[in-house]
Amino acid sequence: xxxxxxxxxxxxxxxxxxxxxxxxxxxxxxxxxxxxxxxxxxxxxxxxxxxxxxxxxxxxxxxxxxxxxxxxxxxxxxxxxxxxxxxxxxxxxxxxxxxxxxxxxxxxxxxxxxxxxxxxxxxxxxxxxxxxxxxxxxxxxxxxxxxxxxxxxxxxxxxxxxxxxxxxxxxxxxxxxxxxxxxxxxxxxxxxxxxxxxxxxxxxxxxxxxxxxxxxxxxxxxxxxxxxxxxxxxxxxxxxxxxxxxxxxxxxxxxxxxxxxxxxxxxxxxxxxxxxxxxxxxxxxxxxxxxxxxxxxxxxxxxxxxxxxxxxxxxxxxxxxxxxxxxxxxxxxxxxxxxxxxxxxx
Ligand code: 9MR
Numbered sequence: 001x002x003x004x005x006x007x008x009x010x011x012x013x014x015x016x017x018x019x020x021x022x023x024x025x026x027x028x029x030x031x032x033x034x035x036x037x038x039x040x041x042x043x044x045x046x047x048x049x050x051x052x053x054x055x056x057x058x059x060x061x062x063x064x065x066x067x068x069x070x071x072x073x074x075x076x077x078x079x080x081x082x083x084x085x086x087x088x089x090x091x092x093x094x095x096x097x098x099x100x101x102x103x104x105x106x107x108x109x110x111x112x113x114x115x116x117x118x119x120x121x122x123x124x125x126x127x128x129x130x131x132x133x134x135x136x137x138x139x140x141x142x143x144x145x146x147x148x149x150x151x152x153x154x155x156x157x158x159x160x161x162x163x164x165x166x167x168x169x170x171x172x173x174x175x176x177x178x179x180x181x182x183x184x185x186x187x188x189x190x191x192x193x194x195x196x197x198x199x200x201x202x203x204x205x206x207x208x209x210x211x212x213x214x215x216x217x218x219x220x221x222x223x224x225x226x227x228x229x230x231x232x233x234x235x236x237x238x239x240x241x242x243x244x245x246x247x248x249x250x251x252x253x254x255x256x257x258x259x260x261x262x263x264x265x266x267x268x269x270x271x272x273x274x275x276x277x278x279x280x281x282x283x284x285x286x287x288x289x290x291x292x293x294x295x296x297x298x299x300x301x302x303x304x305x306x307x308x309x310x311x312x313x314x315x316x317x318x319x320x321x322x323x324x325x326x327x328x329x330x331x332x333x334x335x336x337x338x339x340x341x342x343x344x345x346x
Pocket of ligand 1: 063064107148254
């Protein structure tokens with residue numbers, strides 16, 4: 001009987017400890033910020049969304065609510081209410097804000113899509129957008145994705161910004177943002193640049209040129225939208241070091257790991273693979289002095305871009321189920337941080 005009681009006590013002790021474990025506490029232990037993307041519309045309608053968010057994360061990226069089409073739908077008319085509600089939630093819960101994103105080729109308002117004016121006029125639009133948005137959040141938003149996805153494997157992406165203003169629009173965007181809030185940390189953010197490949201090579205040389213020119217870019221954002229095949233982890237470690245050697249911080253900004261829809265048995269296996277991927281990436285981030293934040297692109301499988309984007313072929317990319325249960329991937333992140341070799345990260 002006594003043995004049984006002791007085992008019960010030990011079980012309760014450990015299950016208690018496990019359930020009080022949060023993502024942010026395990027990340028904090030390694031001096032990494034634990035972030036996630038957030039949808040403004042879910043905050044007022046979903047209490048479990050709010051609670052899980054407040055318990056586990058200390059940095060928030062508005063997933064869509066700060067994009068140009070949302071905050072400047074009509075030229076000169078700025079609509080901040082939705083984004084403000086996210087910033088207010090973060091303030092109340094002592095979280096940092098990662099603003100996303102000032103200059104992108106998607107989610108542009110139709111008046112910019114249709115724009116056919118000359119370079120000086122477009123430059124004015126770029127400048128006033130950045131100054132107004134960053135100015136509105138001065139002192140409230142600590143990180144900004146200033147330029148998003150401007151590079152492709154062969155070089156600069158053809159967008160209205162590049163085609164009209166030339167490559168120097170990137171440097172000027174950073175300067176406008178810096179002038180509007182000199183304390184904010186400014187980021188260049190992109191996908192497929194976390195390992196060594198043609199595209200990351202191009203981004204590395206862009207960042208190197210920007211740094212040499214004294215541009216106020218202080219970090220690179222690695223989106224990391226991954227499939228269950230994972231990535232080359234050695235290459236990921238080396239890539240972080242390459243960015244760090246330019247004097248940049250590295251932020252994992254949009255991580256998710258999509259899994260293919262399949263029968264139950266296959267899905268269980270995929271969820272285990274997903275756990276290992278999250279674990280390895282959390283661990284490498286914790287072991288890399290330059291890696292300052294680990295942000296997932298949402299946290300519950302209830303709200304994610306993956307099924308919509310993949311025509312329903314992929315799903316379940318995040319850390320909590322649709323009903324907010326902790327997934328194997330949740331424990332993967334905790335484990336990755338726990339198993340990391342201690343590093344001096346200041
Ligand atoms: O997850 C976002 C989705 O809800 C939006 O419909 C889409 C278009 O605005 O953007 C998604 O987020 C993207 C992010 O802003 C930039 N990197 C790629 C992300 C996934 O497409």
